[in-house]
Amino acid sequence: MSQPYLIRPYLPSDYPAVSRLWEETGMGGAYRGDDEATIARTLAQGGQFLILEADGQVAGTSWLTDDGRRIYLHHFGILPAYQGRGWSHPLLEASLAWVKSKGMQVKLEVHRENHRALRLYRKRGFEPLGGYDVLIIRSMDTL
Ligand SMILES: CC(C)(COP(=O)(O)OP(=O)(O)OC[C@H]1O[C@@H](n2cnc3c(N)ncnc32)[C@H](O)[C@@H]1OP(=O)(O)O)[C@@H](O)C(=O)NCCC(=O)NCCS
Numbered sequence: 725m726s727q728p729y730l731i732r733p734y735l736p737s738d739y740p741a742v743s744r745l746w747e748e749t750g751m752g753g754a755y756r757g758d759d760e761a762t763i764a765r766t767l768a769q770g771g772q773f774l775i776l777e778a779d780g781q782v783a784g785t786s787w788l789t790d791d792g793r794r795i796y797l798h799h800f801g802i803l804p805a806y807q808g809r810g811w812s813h814p815l816l817e818a819s820l821a822w823v824k825s826k827g828m829q830v831k832l833e834v835h836r837e838n839h840r841a842l843r844l845y846r847k848r849g850f851e852p853l854g855g856y857d858v859l860i861i862r863s864m865d866t867l
Contacts, residue, residue, distance in 0.1 A: 727786075727814075728778055728779075729776050729777060729778040729783060729811060729814075730776075730777050730778075731774055731775070731776050731777075731814065731815060731818045732775055732777060733772070733773065733775070734763065734767075734773035734775050734785075735775075736760065736764070736768055738775055738782055739760045739763070741781060741782035741787070742775075742782055742785055744782075745782055745783075745784075745785055745801060745803050746758065746785070746799060746801070747805060747851065748804055748817065749801040749802075749803070749804065751801050758798075758799065763787070766787070766789040766790075767832075767853050769789070769791075770790035770792075770812075770826075770835050771787070771788050771789040771790050772788040772794055772822050773785070773787050773788070774786040774788075774815065774819055774822070776786050776802070776806075776811060776814075776815045776819055778806060778811075781803075782803070782807070783802060783805075783806040783811070784801065784802045784803065784811060784812070784815045784820070785800070785801055786799070786800045786815050786816070786818070786819045787799045787800075788819060788822060788823065788830075790828070793828070793860045794828055794829050794830065794831050795823050795829070795830045795831070796830070796831050796832065797830055797831070797832040798834070800812075800815070800816070800819070800841075802815070807814060812844055813844075815854070816844065816848055818844075820848070823851075830850075831853075832834070832845065832850065833858055
C-alpha cells in the first residue's frame with residue numbers, strides 16, 4: 725500500500741501553510757525573521773527545505789541550511805493534527821539522506837525540556853555538544 729504522505733521540496737506557494745504549521749507548533753515565524761525571503765536565500769545558498777505533505781496539505785517541515793561548513797536543521801516539525809503517527813521518522817531520514825549527499829556534519833538546537841524531539845534526535849544519532857551554551861544577538865540595534 726502506498727504511504728499516506730509524500731516528502732517533497734518546498735515551493736514558494738507553501739509559505740502560508742508553512743507559517744501556520746510553525747505557529748501551531750510554537751516554532752516561530754516571520755516575526756523571528758523566518759520569512760519567505762529568508763527561505764529563498766537559504767535555498768540559493770545550497771540549503772534544502774523538505775515538506776511532508778498529507779491530504780493535500782503541509783503536515784511537516786524540515787529546513788536545512790548550509791553555511792559552507794556545516795548543515796543546520798531548523799524548524800523540524802509535524803502539524804499537531806498529524807503528530808503521533810511516526811511520521812517524524814521518514815521526514816528525518818529524508819533530511820539526513822540529503823545531509824549525507826552534501827558530505828557535511830549536521831547540527832541543531834533543541835530545548836532541553838522538549839523530550840519528544842530530544843528522544844527522536846538522540847535515537848537517530850545526534851549527541852549533545854557538552855559544555856556549550858547557545859548565544860544570539862536578537863536586536864539589530866545592538867550591532
Ligand atoms: C518533535 C516532533 C517532530 C515529533 O513528531 P511526532 O509526530 O510528534 O512524533 P512521531 O509519532 O513521529 O514519533 C516520534 C517519537 O515521539 C514519540 N511520541 C509520539 N507521540 C508521543 C506522545 N504523545 N508522547 C510522548 N512521546 C511520543 C514516539 O514514541 C516516537 O519515538 P519512537 O518512535 O522512538 O517510539 C513533533 O512532536 C513536533 O512537531 N513537535 C513540535 C515542534 C518541535 O518541538 N520540533 C522540534 C524542534 S527542535
